[in-house]
Amino acid sequence: MSVRKVIDSCLGLFERGFPHEVSLFMWEQTATFDKIISRDELECAFEYEFPKLRSRIRENGGYFRMIPLVSFNAPEGRFLRYLVVVSFSAFRKAWGTRRVLPRQIWLYAAADAAMRNASKDNSGNFFFYATVDGSLFILVFFEGRLCHWSEESGFGDGLELLEIRLERFRRFLRTDPLFSRADSFEEFRLKGVFERRLFNDAAHDPFWRRIDLKKRTVTQITGAPRGLCWLALVLCLTVSLLCRWHLQNDSYDCVGCIDPPAEELLPPKEFHEVVFEDVVDEVPYARPVFEKCELPSFHLMGVVEHKVAVVMFDSLLGESSPLKEGMRVGRFALNSIERDRIQLGCGDSTAIVEVGGEAM
Known part of the structure; x- marks a missing residue:
């Protein structure tokens, strides 16, 4: 295990998350193979596809965040899928310095436990669903990675309606350009209610550990190393200094050695970081226009x-x-x-x- 992973694990031990009532759904965008979608273009696309939703968010002083899930190539172009977090209420000062995370991520921890205890790994392809308080939650893991999340209301005790919706989603798995690549999906029904233990487990998972809904970015690790984590960091630095001192004072000197000429390094490739800002920012008219929802004749x-x-x-x-x-x-x-x-x-x-x- 690398030092970075050790430090990240230590950070997760001391972080506390606050469960917040939000809605989650997967959102997809397409681009050409050489196109890099900027933050402004994503906001424009969201504005065009969900004008009513964005107006409601503004009216209630809420916010939304977009978390990258997966990107893949298909004959139609490059597909990018995001997990959209929507809240119709503003942040509260009472939350203090705690991270704010979606309340329903306890389902993620329950699904992760089910995958670990499954009789076969099925190449990491799993389809989970759960009905909680009349809502249907669907999570899909492709090759061990969360690639789909959807939530729908109106699923109480109606088993017939539930089975119709599940069968429709199974057909979607077979025709989707990404999920159709899997031979099969192991299907599980998750049962239970919100548990703080499961929420904490999910909050410490690598997928959610870098997320704080109060932050405008989704890549920042919150919190700071303390206690044993500081000790582990000091030990790593001490070992590094001792090794360097030993090498500098090694009795085996090189006689007549000639330093090789320094190699010229290629310039680093351009790195594009996508930063998602708060929804309250106005969209300038100069932003690039995405194609509207137009139906071919x-x-x-x-x-x-x-x-x-x-x-x-x-x-x-x-x-x-x-x-x-x-x-x-x-x-x-x-x-x-x-x-x-x-x-x-x-x-x-x-x-x-x-x-x-x-x-x-």
Whole structure:
């Protein structure tokens, strides 16, 4: 274990987190393979896709944070997925110096414990769901890394509605450009209620340990080493000084040695750091404009067994194309296929197209 990891572990021992009521959901952006999305561009994209949500945040004095989850390449370009934390209330001074974290991260700790105790590692691909206080929580770990989090209300004791939603999400896993790369996902249902022990375990996990919702960035480690951590740091420095003194006073001197010429180092690659600021900042008009939620023109020819929608795009010169739930039409995602119509969504925008109808 490196010195850095030892110090990080020590920092986690002394940090205390405060559970805050927020909402979490995964948000996706696409870019070209050589494009680096800046903070301003992300804020513009969020403004375009969720205007109602951002207005509500402003009205209530709340905030949002975007935590990078995963980025990957696909034929359509580079996909970047973020975990968005939304709060409709402001920070309170009573929290003091404690870190502020989402209350529901106890589910993350419960999922982590379930993965560690699983009979097979399944290459780190796991699908967890839980119903807590009438809300459905879905967490997906791809190759051992959290890559999806969603929350939906309206799931009390209705097992039929729950199974319909889960089956729809399983189809999404099979068609998603990232999750479809996995052979299978081990499925678990998490049970229980909020526990401070699980919340503390999650707060010390490497994924959450660098996050404090009170901070404008998500990469800063809060707190300072104390106690045994200071002792470990002093011991490391002492050993380093002793080794250096020993080398300088070594009796084996080099006679007639010639120092090699210094090699020229290549200049470091440019590093782009994404810093997410508070939502209350106004978006200047000079910021780059992202593509709005525009739906390509097509005709819905028919629906096959509620599973496949046959559409004809005007741009394909009369050729029909099959679509399944989870697939995209422009920036819109196909959310549901019903008996005589389909429903698509893009941020706060929805579109319903009936059989025989045309989407404009």
